[in-house]
Amino acid sequence: METTSISTNGESVPRDEIQGSVAGFPGEKNWVGVPLHFYKGVWYPAFAIRGAISFRQHFIARDTDIILASMPKSGTTWLKALAFSVVNRNIYSPTESPLLTTPPHDLVRFFEMDLYLKSQLPDLEQLPSPRIFSSHSHYETLPQSIRESGCKIVYICRNPLDQLVSQFHFTRSFKRKNGKPLSSIDEVFDHVCRGIQSYGPFWDSVLGYWKASLERPDKVLFLKYEDLKEDITLNLKKLAEFLGVPFTEKEEKDGVIEEISRLCSFDNLRNLEVNRTGFYQNTGPSNSTYFRKAKVGDWCNDLTPSMAEHFLKIVEEKLAGSGLSFKVSE
């Protein structure tokens, strides 16, 4: 086992120490038997835990960085496409966009499940500014340098019922190593009600970013999937303004906002060859599993009214007094 110390952003942690601490984290298994580790208040899937720790210990943010954060199955793919398009609109016209030939997850890469998983110290210095990254970690778990630098964070949340059901279908759609087949949503439901899901508990993820967005509105933008579905133009303007690249009057008149929303729309992205074929990071889920139905209120096809009521009650209790609420139907 490697014992050399590696340089960190303030701490120096030998690699085997990381291994040792993982063994000491509380553990659980998710609904298909995949181990989860509880690290700094987040249930990380075992495969991502080293990436999560390295990310937290090593990442140094630039003031110009943009961090897209979310719970899985909340519209991360969509947000990646939108933010990438907004930020790079003066480099690529919609007809030349890299989104036409590259999956959104390869254009805006995950810290825990990609960059810091492949290497403990990925070379991110050579990337031009503004760099756009994404994370499923909670606000409190982000590296200090993200919270303290001038970089911007955009969080997208989705109502808990659709998030749960989307996760159920996502898990069902591909086989994990050592994972057992998932037969019924009941198995997922029980875990999620206890907060035990990849990158959960759900309420802690949303609450951390929600509070941060209220305390530091110029630092954290809190978006809701359902709002984007309802009015993408308004939300694209909000996003561009927040990122410091507002649309000009001329751009608005020339239909640039509509072009971006069309390019990033579910139907457009889903039907692109690049998103219909291939696999996330070659061995992960197929790219097509990131595009399913994209409906608000689809949960009613899988959850009974009493299940929905039960779960919403739990979430409401957890979010009590926060002022955060969700739209669960169209």
Ligand code: A3P
């Ligand atoms: P459903 O499973 O309800 O269809 P994530 O990107 O965080 O993994 O979330 C995936 C969910 O977002 C899926 O929801 C997927 O269909 C939906 N989605 C993917 N791309 C989208 C887009 N461009 N616009 C709207 N929804 C999208």
